[in-house]
Amino acid sequence: MTLTPVQLAADIANPIAPRTQMGLSLGWHIIIACLGVGLPGLVVFVEWRGIRTGDKVLLLLARRWARALGVLFAVGAVSGTILSFEMGVLWSGLMAGWGQLIGLPFAMEGFAFFIEAIFLGIYLYGWDRLPPRTHLLTGLPIIVAGVASAFFVVCANAWMNSPSGFRITHGRLVGVDPWAAMFNRATGPETVHMIVAAFMVTGFTVASVYAAAMLRGRRDRYHRVGMAVPLVMGCALAPVQIVVGDWAARYVASDQPAKLAAMEALFHGGRGVPETLFGYASGGRVHGAVRIPNGLSLLTHFDPNAYVPGLDRVPPALRPPVNITHLAFDSMVTIGFGLLGLGLWLALAWWRRRAVPAGRWFLAAVSISGVAAVAAMEAGWITTEVGRQPWIVYEVMLVARAVNPAPGLSAGVWALSGVYAVLTVAVIYVLRRLARRPLPVAPQEADVAAEAVI
Amino acid sequence: MSLAVVLAGLVWLGVTAYALLAGADFGGGIWDLLAGRTERGRPARGLIEHAIGPVWEANHVWLIFVLVVLWTCFPSGFAAIASTLWLPLTLIAFGVIARGSAFAFRKAVTELWQQRLFGAVFAFSSLVTPFFLGACAGAVATGRVPPGLARGGVVGSWAHPAALLSGVFAVVACAYLATVYLTWDAVRAGEPRLAEGFRRRALATGVLAGVLAAAGLVVLRADGRLLYDGLTGRGLPLVALSAAAGVASLGLLAVRRYVAARITAATAVAAVLWGWALAQYPHLLNPGLTIEAAAAPGATLRATAISLAVGAALLIPSLIFLYAMFQRAPRAAAGPPSGG
Ligand code: HDD
Ligand code: HEM
Ligand code: HEM
Numbered sequence: 001m002t003l004t005p006v007q008l009a010a011d012i013a014n015p016i017a018p019r020t021q022m023g024l025s026l027g028w029h030i031i032i033a034c035l036g037v038g039l040p041g042l043v044v045f046v047e048w049r050g051i052r053t054g055d056k057v058l059l060l061l062a063r064r065w066a067r068a069l070g071v072l073f074a075v076g077a078v079s080g081t082i083l084s085f086e087m088g089v090l091w092s093g094l095m096a097g098w099g100q101l102i103g104l105p106f107a108m109e110g111f112a113f114f115i116e117a118i119f120l121g122i123y124l125y126g127w128d129r130l131p132p133r134t135h136l137l138t139g140l141p142i143i144v145a146g147v148a149s150a151f152f153v154v155c156a157n158a159w160m161n162s163p164s165g166f167r168i169t170h171g172r173l174v175g176v177d178p179w180a181a182m183f184n185r186a187t188g189p190e191t192v193h194m195i196v197a198a199f200m201v202t203g204f205t206v207a208s209v210y211a212a213a214m215l216r217g218r219r220d221r222y223h224r225v226g227m228a229v230p231l232v233m234g235c236a237l238a239p240v241q242i243v244v245g246d247w248a249a250r251y252v253a254s255d256q257p258a259k260l261a262a263m264e265a266l267f268h269g270g271r272g273v274p275e276t277l278f279g280y281a282s283g284g285r286v287h288g289a290v291r292i293p294n295g296l297s298l299l300t301h302f303d304p305n306a307y308v309p310g311l312d313r314v315p316p317a318l319r320p321p322v323n324i325t326h327l328a329f330d331s332m333v334t335i336g337f338g339l340l341g342l343g344l345w346l347a348l349a350w351w352r353r354r355a356v357p358a359g360r361w362f363l364a365a366v367s368i369s370g371v372a373a374v375a376a377m378e379a380g381w382i383t384t385e386v387g388r389q390p391w392i393v394y395e396v397m398l399v400a401r402a403v404n405p406a407p408g409l410s411a412g413v414w415a416l417s418g419v420y421a422v423l424t425v426a427v428i429y430v431l432r433r434l435a436r437r438p439l440p441v442a443p444q445e446a447d448v449a450a451e452a453v454i
Numbered sequence: 455m456s457l458a459v460v461l462a463g464l465v466w467l468g469v470t471a472y473a474l475l476a477g478a479d480f481g482g483g484i485w486d487l488l489a490g491r492t493e494r495g496r497p498a499r500g501l502i503e504h505a506i507g508p509v510w511e512a513n514h515v516w517l518i519f520v521l522v523v524l525w526t527c528f529p530s531g532f533a534a535i536a537s538t539l540w541l542p543l544t545l546i547a548f549g550v551i552a553r554g555s556a557f558a559f560r561k562a563v564t565e566l567w568q569q570r571l572f573g574a575v576f577a578f579s580s581l582v583t584p585f586f587l588g589a590c591a592g593a594v595a596t597g598r599v600p601p602g603l604a605r606g607g608v609v610g611s612w613a614h615p616a617a618l619l620s621g622v623f624a625v626v627a628c629a630y631l632a633t634v635y636l637t638w639d640a641v642r643a644g645e646p647r648l649a650e651g652f653r654r655r656a657l658a659t660g661v662l663a664g665v666l667a668a669a670g671l672v673v674l675r676a677d678g679r680l681l682y683d684g685l686t687g688r689g690l691p692l693v694a695l696s697a698a699a700g701v702a703s704l705g706l707l708a709v710r711r712y713v714a715a716r717i718t719a720a721t722a723v724a725a726v727l728w729g730w731a732l733a734q735y736p737h738l739l740n741p742g743l744t745i746e747a748a749a750a751p752g753a754t755l756r757a758t759a760i761s762l763a764v765g766a767a768l769l770i771p772s773l774i775f776l777y778a779m780f781q782r783a784p785r786a787a788a789g790p791p792s793g794g
Contacts, residue, residue, distance in 0.1 A: 067562070070561075071558050074511065081514070081517065087525065087536075093533070093603060095529055104758060111765030111768065115768060115772055118772045122776055404540060406608055426555065430559045
């Protein structure tokens with residue numbers, strides 16, 4: 001287990017293994033977490049409509065989505081626990097110095113989890129013990145707590161982007177104010193953007209499952225409703241997300257110029273700079289990009305001749321990786337507009353025919369929209385996190401100073417990759433089983449036997 | 455008493471709740487492992503699953519609670535523990551992942567081989583996780599985690615007799631709590647034969663826990679002198695309480711007073727934890743870091759205290775609702791393994 005001093009020094013200087021490990025576990029957790037935030041709303045909505053109308057299809061959808069939610073919540077809880085450990089095990093330097101400022105929203109998040117876990121237990125296991133209306137009401141705290149936990153945890157991330165609530169005088173940390181830290185300048189755009197993203201991811205992934213089934217010929221009402229309800233939710237949020245994303249971009253432009261320059265692959269700042277779409281940066285230039293003249297100046301300042309600082313203003317050692325940040329950002333925006341297009345298609349068809357389209361092309365588009373929404377969300381996080389490099393706390397603490405200096409730490413990333421590979425396969429397998437085999441019940445499942453029979 | 459000490463006490467309350475509630479859930483998994491072959495073990499496994507199902511996630515959150523309050527209010531202490539003990543903590547995290555997901559997956563699949571596979575993962579990780587949790591506790595308690603980042607040995611800090619014994623003790627204590635809770639659950643579920651089986655196992659594990667605790671004191675004398683002195687000094691009343699409650703719980707099991715046995719068994723475990731806390735007070739990390747020295751600035755402590763108060767006001771009624779609902783369940787065998 002013990003490493004030589006040379007290996008040790010290399011480990012500290014380049015914390016690539018812990019960074020990879022953190023990115024992997026966050027990127028994994030966030031997919032499940034999005035469903036944990038968004039799915040309760042969907043389940044409670046269809047249950048409510050089902051109770052109101054007595055429509056068996058809606059009630060059955062509620063039961064099935066609730067079962068998936070049960071599995072997802074368990075996996076979300078355990079993958080989130082890994083993250084909590086990693087905050088200390090990997091980033092003990094960050095926690096030792098800044099736990100007092102970043103900790104408060106995490107502590108609040110703990111309570112939100114508690115409420116969520118408690119009411120999920122009641123909701124899932126109490127379906128046949130509570131009167132329908134009471135049961136429906138026990139679903140509401142799950143929704144509120146899910147959104148609240150997303151809000152709290154993203155507050156912590158926002159603080160890493162916009163550290164506030166303290167002063168440093170003579171190298172000492174003074175004037176610590178955890179409330180000001182929690183409600184920093186990035187909190188607004190980041191939390192709203194994330195919560196909307198969670199509902200979009202939920203809407204499009206659930207819809208895509210049913211769209212794929214419809215493509216394979218299962219076009220009964222169950223599948224049509226199962227696609228339509230979440231799809232409408234996702235599509236309704238797509239235009240909202242573009243407005244919120246614009247807000248987020250304005251925040252980055254004003255507070256994190258180095259990140260903006262990396263997002264836009266802008267090596268040389270200036271007046272009237274163009275918007276650079278895609279392309280590949282090397283040697284201080286971007287190759288093969290589409291350029292919209294004066295685009296970036298216009299977008300960031302509503303003025304075609306506005307000045308936008310470039311990477312040349314940032315010392316080379318403090319520049320974030322350009323290609324990853326730029327391509328991730330452009331992918332997110334492209335997908336965002338793609339999903340908007342899907343929403344327009346749906347709206348147009350509804351306006352003309354009062355029906356959700358059921359043609360092959362539309363179904364095909366919906367069935368990839370789930371993966372696309374997840375990809376946009378991951379790309380957004382890569383933009384945020386990689387674009388902040390090499391800082392862990394923007395312009396206050398370098399990632400290299402935050403990492404746990406203990407030897408052998410880099411083994412973790414391999415072990416974790418293995419664990420997540422197995423877990424991914426198992427989750428997909430079990431969710432597919434649930435989708436295909438919802439009605440017969442395992443002999444040991446006496447407790448949910450009544451639940452599954454509708 | 456300062457706010458820092460109050461908050462440290464609340465963290466310890468969280469540790470206690472985790473040990474008594476989630477500990478019993480771990481114990482349930484251990485008995486699942488030892489329940490015997492598929493057919494023979496089915497009734498016991500069914501009971502365990504019913505008992506754990508609705509509550510394990512809520513019980514698990516106590517661990518999160520402990521972590522987040524610790525890192526907010528005692529950042530340097532948290533960082534010292536997490537950085538030195540990264541290896542066992544990572545193994546705990548893997549254990550938590552394997553256990554929670556396998557438990558959820560087992561319910562969702564139908565074929566026997568799948569249930570066996572997920573069941574085995576669930577049961578095995580229920581054994582391993584509390585072992586490492588106990589070993590980490592032993593490392594902190596015996597002063598093997600110095601303040602600062604990664605100052606203790608990656609392996610040496612926890613791979614010594616006292617911490618390893620502490621790990622074994624944690625496993626046995628979890629198993630003991632679970633059998634005591636499950637005996638009463640089985641009675642209420644109208645399964646007298648299962649209840650008798652759990653009662654026999656409870657008596658055996660209870661005796662084992664007592665023997666281990668006594669052995670533990672001997673080992674501590676040699677390998678954890680600081681803690682030993684504390685436990686036999688200021689902590690002595692609680693150590694005595696733990697021993698008395700443990701013996702009482704065995705007696706109550708013998709005469710089949712299961713509810714009272716639950717309370718005494720839980721008291722025995724809680725008293726060990728508080729005895730340890732008292733033994734090393736006012737240190738967070740014995741001997742180098744006191745609670746006051748590790749505490750975050752007052753503004754952070756106050757903000758956390760306010761959040762905890764608001765959170766508790768929401769949480770306590772919800773918890774009561776949860777446990778009450780599954781304790782007076784209409785259908786058989788649906789009691790959670792909670793105390794009381
Ligand atoms: C469904 C997902 C999704 C979609 C369609 C979009 N985004 Fe996004 N974006 C996210 C999901 C996301 C995210 C994963 O939720 C991020 C990561 C951090 C955050 O706060 O939100 C994010 C970050 C993020 C950031 C970085 C914020 C920061 O570093 O603080 C910017 C500038 C944008 N987005 C802008 C946009 C624009 C202009 C979009 C227009 C099409 C857009 N996003 C669509
Ligand atoms: C909201 C809570 C989040 C917090 C508190 C958080 C915190 C962190 C921390 C401490 C690091 C390591 C230090 C660093 O490399 O800067 C990190 C890196 C990273 N995170 Fe996040 N993160 C959050 C959300 C996410 C999500 C949801 C993703 C999803 C993909 C993500 C992706 C990454 C990646 C890819 C890295 C590695 C960056 C690099 O090394 O280049 N993060 N994050
Ligand atoms: C460093 C970052 C993060 C940490 C330390 C973290 C921690 C955790 C923990 C400990 C849990 C389990 C709680 C339980 O036992 O029930 C959890 C679950 C959850 N997390 Fe995270 N998390 C992080 C990032 C995120 C992000 C970025 C989101 C954003 C939406 C999020 C949303 C959730 C939700 C909604 C759950 C509930 C479980 C579910 O519904 O699937 N988390 N997280």
